[in-house]
Amino acid sequence: MDRNDLFSYHQWATQACLQHVQSIGEDFYTRIGDNSFESIEKTVEHVIGVEKLWLLRMNGVESPAFERYDVSTTEKAVEAFMLLHAEMELYFASLTEEQWQEGLFFKSMRGGEFHNTRDEMLFTVINHASYHRGQITSFLRQFGKAGIPLDYLHYKKQDKNR
Secondary structure, three states: OOHHHHHHHHHHHHHHHHHHHHHHOHHHHHOOOOOOOOOHHHHHHHHHHHHHHHHHHHOOOOOOOOOOOOOOOHHHHHHHHHHHHHHHHHHHHHOOHHHHHOEEEEEOOOOOEEEEEHHHHHHHHHHHHHHHHHHHHHHHHHOOOOOOOOOHHHHHHHHHOO
């Protein structure tokens, strides 16, 4: 599968998820629920911080620090992701195919040592965010609200309708 298309899907799903939460009401974004994180806001804070970690790892930083973003509102979260994803797109565009396949050493937040290609890291970013988008849907259901379809096939269908 084309990595540009995969990352484009990831951007679409992230924005669609946040915009859906925003359309339901800001109070649901910060409402305490029962999940891995206490709220949608805290889930989003985790996801964006982890995406920045992966970008730094792809840049060769073996043990990057976790960066905190101001995602205290859905509007701030939408903007923060747009900026980070633009930074990621620029970086990805600069890489050769050889660099995508290059193995890099890095340490996890818990100190585990890994050696993976940038391609594998990109897949991890997208898979990780998909998992947490599912958790956001779970929060919404706890609050009596519905999620929206964010699967890749829905992205492709929407893309074809443009």
